[in-house]
Amino acid sequence: MKTVLALIAIALILWQTLVWGLGMPAFLLPGPGAVAQSLWINRAEIAWNAGFTLSEVVLGFALGAGLGAGLAIAMGFSPRLTAILSPFLTFSQTIPVFALAPILTLWLGFGIAPKIAMTVLIVFFPVWAAFLDGLMRTPQAQLDLARVMGASQGRIMRHLRIPAALPSLATGLRLAAVYAPIGAVVGEWVGGARGLGALMIHANGRMKTDLVFAALLVLSLMTVLFARAVNLALARLWRRYGA
Numbered sequence: 001m002k003t004v005l006a007l008i009a010i011a012l013i014l015w016q017t018l019v020w021g022l023g024m025p026a027f028l029l030p031g032p033g034a035v036a037q038s039l040w041i042n043r044a045e046i047a048w049n050a051g052f053t054l055s056e057v058v059l060g061f062a063l064g065a066g067l068g069a070g071l072a073i074a075m076g077f078s079p080r081l082t083a084i085l086s087p088f089l090t091f092s093q094t095i096p097v098f099a100l101a102p103i104l105t106l107w108l109g110f111g112i113a114p115k116i117a118m119t120v121l122i123v124f125f126p127v128w129a130a131f132l133d134g135l136m137r138t139p140q141a142q143l144d145l146a147r148v149m150g151a152s153q154g155r156i157m158r159h160l161r162i163p164a165a166l167p168s169l170a171t172g173l174r175l176a177a178v179y180a181p182i183g184a185v186v187g188e189w190v191g192g193a194r195g196l197g198a199l200m201i202h203a204n205g206r207m208k209t210d211l212v213f214a215a216l217l218v219l220s221l222m223t224v225l226f227a228r229a230v231n232l233a234l235a236r237l238w239r240r241y242g243a
Contacts (some may be wrong), residue, residue, distance in 0.1 A: 021125035030210040035217065037209035046199065050218050053195040056112060056184040057226060060119020064180070065173060067120065068127030076135040076161060077153060090236035097121055098186055115195065122183040123176040127169070134168025135161050170234045177230035181223045196222075216220065 012032045018024075018115065019031045024035055075082040100121065104114040138161045144157045188197025196215045203211035 017176055027207045027209050030213060034210045035213040037212040038208070039217065042211055042214065046196070046215055046218055049194055049196050049199045049215070050222060052112075053181065053184050053188065053197065053219070054222060054226075056115040056119060056187070056195065057180045057222075059112075060116045061123050061176065061226075061230075062185060063116065064120040064123025065127045065176060066171070068124045068176075069131050069169060072128050072131035072135060073157065073162070075132055077158060082132070087116045089125070092126055097183065101186050101190040104187070110191045110193070114190075115184045115192065118187040119180050119183035122179050126175040126179070127172040130172025130175070131169040134165025137168075138164045166238070170238070171236060173230055174227065177227040178223060181219060181226070185219065 016031050016033070022029075030038075071085075075085060097118065101114070101118055104117050108114040108117060137159075142160055142164075143156065146160055151159075156196055185193065185197035185200075188195035189201055192198040196219045200212045200215045203209075203215065
């Protein structure tokens with residue numbers, strides 16, 4: 001903890017030194033004091049918008065993780081399905097997710113739906129890829145023994161392959177938890193009147209750079225806390241069911 005606080009203090013000092021040294025105007029690079037002041041003055045507005053962004057992140061994360069894990073299990077049952085879908089899903093990652101935001105806004109409107117959809121798209125792939133990889137890495141000797149003992153594919157999946165793949169699933173969920181806020185904010189940038197992303201766009205248009213930095217600081221803190229919450233939940237589940 002002391003190390004983290006020391007690093008934060010050093011970063012703030014370097015930040016303020018950079019502002020003084022370059023003599024940059026506040027509308028280009030506000031100092032940490034100006035950002036802290038803006039954060040306090042606009043705390044109600046920032047908190048209100050942060051609540052919307054957090055709801056989008058949580059809903060999108062839950063849906064994306066559920067879809068990714070569910071498809072991984074389905075593909076684990078069917079090698080043919082895996083051979084058909086894997087190339088398409090991998091190819092889909094060559095499309096910049098940011099380019100899809102205007103299309104999703106056009107299709108789904110300016111409400112919460114396109115922001116959740118963007119979050120789902122970002123969360124889905126790491127969860128699917130990590131979990132499917134774990135399902136495919138079950139030791140062959142264990143699979144052969146289970147089949148010799150007459151276990152069905154369903155029982156093998158439930159009692160052998162899924163438990164063995166849980167560490168891989170946890171890795172995918174941890175990565176997705178860090179990336180999830182990106183989807184929500186990008187959706188808010190493109191077409192949103194609420195949320196931290198929309199607040200940053202509106203503040204930037206009014207040259208309130210200190211408010212942009214304040215919202216960005218809150219978004220970073222939200223991401224860290226959300227990722228931490230996912231880690232704690234996974235650790236608790238592992239202690240309960242991992243043995």
